[in-house]
Amino acid sequence: MSIFHPKYAFHRVYDIPPQWFLDHGISVVLLDVDNTLTTHDNPVPDAMVLNWIDQMQQKNIRLMVLSNNSEARVAPFASRLGIGYIANAAKPLAGALNRALAQMKVEKNKVALVGDQIFTDILCGNFSNVLSILVEPIELESFPFFKFKRKMEKLVLKNFKR
Numbered sequence: 001m002s003i004f005h006p007k008y009a010f011h012r013v014y015d016i017p018p019q020w021f022l023d024h025g026i027s028v029v030l031l032d033v034d035n036t037l038t039t040h041d042n043p044v045p046d047a048m049v050l051n052w053i054d055q056m057q058q059k060n061i062r063l064m065v066l067s068n069n070s071e072a073r074v075a076p077f078a079s080r081l082g083i084g085y086i087a088n089a090a091k092p093l094a095g096a097l098n099r100a101l102a103q104m105k106v107e108k109n110k111v112a113l114v115g116d117q118i119f120t121d122i123l124c125g126n127f128s129n130v131l132s133i134l135v136e137p138i139e140l141e142s143f144p145f146f147k148f149k150r151k152m153e154k155l156v157l158k159n160f161k162r
């Protein structure tokens, strides 16, 4: 398996049933924000996302936001969801992920990381040996740097079958 390939892929985060995580031995899920839980810089979570988070918590699956975006963006969003967060996470680097796991006192084999970007979220999960799950970006970004990244992702995913 390529380091660039997610272990699993879904369309949206709420397409992953809470029971699926339990069946895979997962008790902690780290969540990207932008384009995973909501559109880029949108402060309002989708009702489907809120409902999914509720279902996850009913199954006692613990959640934490792990975002590369700023404190100012991430703190109010995480508080709307009612879950903890780490901002400025610098994914794919493992530092913030390791801090999250230490805070939650959980071993790596019980952790999944869900995100929409190969070069941050999926690499971060794969480097750290946590279960990497790719979701499709909710809305494609219009700025040029992102367009470039999305092209590169397509190339990398060409050989990946979910």
Ligand SMILES: [Mg+2]
Binding pocket: 032, 033, 034, 035, 036, 115, 116, 117
């Ligand atoms: Mg994202």
